[in-house]
Amino acid sequence: MQTHFSEAARTKPHIVEADRILRTCVHCGFCNATCPTYQLLGDERDGPRGRIYLIKELLESDDGDARITEETQLHLDRCLSCRSCETTCPSGVEYHKLLDIGRAEIDRRVGRRPGERVMRLGLRTALVEPKRFQALLALGQTFRPLAPQDLRDKIPARQPQRQPYRQQRPDPARHDRQMLILEGCVQPGLAPNTNDATARVLDRLGIGVKPAREAGCCGAIDFHLNAQAAGRERMRANIDAWWPLIENGGAPGETGVEAIVQTASGCGAFVKEYGEMLADDPEYATKARRVSELAKDLVEILREEDLEALGTRHPAARLAFHCPCTLQHAQKLGGAVEGVLMRLGFTLAPVQDSHLCCGSAGTYSITQPTLAKRLRDNKLDALEAQAPDTIVTANIGCQSHLNGAGRTPVRHWIELVDECLDTA
Missing domain, CATH: 3.40.50 (Rossmann fold)
Incomplete structure (x- = not known):
């Protein structure tokens, strides 16, 4: 992809980085085929290729350019940052880095409405400090029955006391x-x-x-x-x-x-x-x-250890594994958890379209609730197709988001392994 940055712009580190990434893109569109939001919305601007063009236009333009509006910001906000496009891309485009640059620039240019600023600050304040979050969670669980349905889905019920x-x-x-x-x-x-x-x-x-x-x-x-x-x-x-x-x-x-x-x-x-x-x-x-x-x-x-040393009892549960995007696309560890679970004797149900995001994506399920709920329901349909006893995953965000539907229980896979340990 050709770029047209001025010499002055090329003195800025973020422009140099964006230029490097943009030039690796060959506009092939393979990325759109595996993009969850493009599949839902069918809008080129809600797929990676379209967003790359939007970011290019944004970074090449001057402050005050009339083409740069809240509509551009909306299309960038709708991206899940799932990085499925990076797994698909034959050219190795580092899309997530370009997206971070584009989002920072569009926020500088367009800003945020007061309600959005308050919500984003609230998320950053409430979620990042464990003690504060646990206090707010306890309060929410107490009054959960009185909360609106959308909010109630975000508040998990109290967990039963374990042995x-x-x-x-x-x-x-x-x-x-x-x-x-x-x-x-x-x-x-x-x-x-x-x-x-x-x-x-x-x-x-x-x-x-x-x-x-x-x-x-x-x-x-x-x-x-x-x-x-x-x-x-x-x-x-x-x-x-x-x-x-x-x-x-x-x-x-x-x-x-x-x-x-x-x-x-x-x-x-x-x-x-x-x-x-x-x-x-x-x-x-x-x-x-x-x-x-x-x-x-x-x-x-x-996966590198002698799992026989665990002394696990033969597990009876039939599982469906939801592989988080951050595991399979960001860390390139797709199939790793499934391999460990099968070595330990678990039966795993096949999952169709396992590469697609569940809609959690950090705070996405809060900032983009409509799209997140559609993605969640689609993911649960795929996970439940073979009637597993339990769904397991490897990320707390996915676990909480999927559990919000109140369907098949979703847990971290290591808890199932722990429960099979011989405690005699």
Whole structure:
């Protein structure tokens, strides 16, 4: 694709990056065939190719250009950032990076209506601090029956209390092998058993799991709501929290950790890009690159281990696995969880169009509720086609969004593995 940036524009780093990405696109349109919003709406501007043209027009234009309006912003907002187009693209267009540039620029040019600004600030304020989110969640669960239906779908019912021993995490100090775990921001409130189950399963494999309590939200929520500076500050804060444990395990005589385990694939995909996003930060570039190297989705750990050491009972449940976009398209780990589950003896139902997004996409289900609900219902129809006992996934956003329909229960896959551990 040809570009026409002025010499003055080419002095700006974001224009240089956009120009590089735009020039790799050959307008073939293969991306539209796997784009969820293009399939729903049939509008070229709601597919990757059309959005690429919109971003090109935006970046090549001057401030005040009458063609750049809220309509352009709407088409960029409708993108799920699922990156299915990147998996399909024969030219390797890094669409998600171009989209981040385009969204930041359109917000600078067009701004946001007051209601949108309040909603986006509210999401960033409510979701990224675990204690605040858990307090708001508890309040919402108390008054859930009184809430409007759309809001009620977003508030999960309180989870039943599990067996006491399953509320405990093993002492990590008893193992030589050590890993960190990112606790997450919303997951401890929405699915508190996920990280506990992870610790118990890895303990069976001789791996101690250390929390870093000072680490917080990975930064993705801020970043993808165009508060990119705030997102980078969260990255730096997490690096500061992890770094002593990465260097020497956090205490004299200890060795550094093997990995930073991510149980939410959305967080994992983002942390793996810390190195790129802080590459120009002289203080954090080297540390960020090391953090990205250590970041591993949970399935990347388990698939390399001797799973017979887990001592699992033969599972009876028939599962359907929803592979999150951040796992299959961003981290290129499609099929990995299915492989681990089959090695452990689970029966997996086939899922049609498994490459398509469920509509969660971070905060998308809140900012674009109509499209998100249509995508969710389509996804559940595909997942339920073979009548599974349970649907499992690998990302808290997908889990919460799919559960909002009140249909087949959706859980994190590691919880099912944990429940099959022989506890005798």
